[in-house]
Amino acid sequence: MDKGHHHHDPGEFTRRMQTCGIPPRLQENMIRCTEFHTAPAPGVLIGAIMVDYALELLEATPEEKLFAVCETPKCLPDTLQVIAHSTTGNGRLTVLPIGKFAITVNRATDESSAEGVRVYVDGEKLKKFPVIDMWYANSPQYQKHTMGTSLQEEIFRAKREILSSERVRVPVTGKQKWKPVTCPSCGESVPDYLVVNGKCAACSSKTYYEKLR
Amino acid sequence: MDKGHHHHDPGEFTRRMQTCGIPPRLQENMIRCTEFHTAPAPGVLIGAIMVDYALELLEATPEEKLFAVCETPKCLPDTLQVIAHSTTGNGRLTVLPIGKFAITVNRATDESSAEGVRVYVDGEKLKKFPVIDMWYANSPQYQKHTMGTSLQEEIFRAKREILSSERVRVPVTGKQKWKPVTCPSCGESVPDYLVVNGKCAACSSKTYYEKLR
Numbered sequence: 001m002d003k004g005h006h007h008h009d010p011g012e013f014t015r016r017m018q019t020c021g022i023p024p025r026l027q028e029n030m031i032r033c034t035e036f037h038t039a040p041a042p043g044v045l046i047g048a049i050m051v052d053y054a055l056e057l058l059e060a061t062p063e064e065k066l067f068a069v070c071e072t073p074k075c076l077p078d079t080l081q082v083i084a085h086s087t088t089g090n091g092r093l094t095v096l097p098i099g100k101f102a103i104t105v106n107r108a109t110d111e112s113s114a115e116g117v118r119v120y121v122d123g124e125k126l127k128k129f130p131v132i133d134m135w136y137a138n139s140p141q142y143q144k145h146t147m148g149t150s151l152q153e154e155i156f157r158a159k160r161e162i163l164s165s166e167r168v169r170v171p172v173t174g175k176q177k178w179k180p181v182t183c184p185s186c187g188e189s190v191p192d193y194l195v196v197n198g199k200c201a202a203c204s205s206k207t208y209y210e211k212l213r
Numbered sequence: 214m215d216k217g218h219h220h221h222d223p224g225e226f227t228r229r230m231q232t233c234g235i236p237p238r239l240q241e242n243m244i245r246c247t248e249f250h251t252a253p254a255p256g257v258l259i260g261a262i263m264v265d266y267a268l269e270l271l272e273a274t275p276e277e278k279l280f281a282v283c284e285t286p287k288c289l290p291d292t293l294q295v296i297a298h299s300t301t302g303n304g305r306l307t308v309l310p311i312g313k314f315a316i317t318v319n320r321a322t323d324e325s326s327a328e329g330v331r332v333y334v335d336g337e338k339l340k341k342f343p344v345i346d347m348w349y350a351n352s353p354q355y356q357k358h359t360m361g362t363s364l365q366e367e368i369f370r371a372k373r374e375i376l377s378s379e380r381v382r383v384p385v386t387g388k389q390k391w392k393p394v395t396c397p398s399c400g401e402s403v404p405d406y407l408v409v410n411g412k413c414a415a416c417s418s419k420t421y422y423e424k425l426r
Contacts (some may be wrong), residue, residue, distance in 0.1 A: 078302030089291030099403035
């Protein structure tokens with residue numbers, strides 16, 4: 001979520017990617033992810049490298065119907081959304097609050113489980129990249145305003161060298177069937193499987209907003 | 214998530230929007246949301262109208278730093294992500310499993326709460342739009358393969374006529390401070406606030422994948 005440096009200059013950003021040998025397709029993905037995320041956050045740049053690697057290991061293209069799990073809500077989900085088209089709203093992205101910089105990608109299947117690829121930032125491999133290591137550990141020594149550019153360059157130069165991968169099997173869950181139920185408290189309609197104690201979730205627990213006027 | 218009709222023809226889709234009097238900016242947003250979502254799902258088209266309306270009520274532009282809550286994980290989150298730049302990965306989108314087609318949008322603030330706008334699909338107003346009403350209620354009478362085009366046209370013609378809005382106040386939560394903790398089970402690093410029973414969330418509960426080979 002951190003911008004990693006103060007001012008984002010798209011021209012300078014592109015030249016930095018080129019100087020550091022980022023291949024053209026990955027450059028384009030990094031630019032698209034940065035625009036979507038509204039900042040070239042380090043996690044977004046690493047994420048773009050991770051998704052690119054995961055698709056290659058899976059021998060998949062972004063045009064295929066892909067499902068993804070993201071083990072952190074920070075930055076990474078946006079790269080799966082932009083590059084692999086597994087989005088929060090199309091039901092093909094699951095975000096788990098595990099707190100690891102790790103993703104799993106698999107193809108759609110009619111089976112009850114699917115073979116997929118898990119790609120993660122490998123703590124051991126980070127030791128060769130001191131600025132990424134400091135940023136990743138949330139070290140107080142990492143100063144984003146002065147070290148943002150070094151961090152970006154180190155990420156661009158490292159590419160997949162900070163990543164490891166494994167083949168995994170993940171369960172496949174189908175679409176949930178539902179019927180509408182009218183909440184007796186607010187009178188609005190919600191799917192039956194979201195009813196809590198006979199009411200909609202907003203009425204049964206504290207709602208997140210207060211009405212004005 | 215449903216496509217609403219079988220084959221998506223972008224040219225026909227654009228002509229349909231024009232015929233039904235969708236303003237140019239909203240047409241562009243619907244096309245961008247459809248591409249991101251990978252289908253012109255009815256919920257995405259309604260969502261694009263909702264976000265457009267919410268920003269107008271808030272007198273906000275997509276260039277501002279906006280926060281959003283979405284009361285369903287289906288379709289709508291993608292319209293907030295694409296149009297308002299409140300994304301899953303940049304921390305400005307909260308998806309709540311309430312099951313209502315409703316969104317709340319507010320500006321960034323240093324205060325502990327913010328005034329925002331809640332826009333929702335109004336069940337009463339749907340009665341004037343029989344195909345949307347059928348689709349929205351998940352009625353078995355709605356047949357997406359034969360009624361998808363009628364549904365799309367009804368959504369385009371209805372525009373904001375199916376929506377209601379209210380001014381609301383929402384709590385503002387700051388960024389969570391954290392330190393890395395090494396999980397004694399897998400040896401990987403996770404933020405301290407995600408530790409469960411002394412282990413990382415993946416090791417303390419059942420993990421979502423099985424390693425292969």
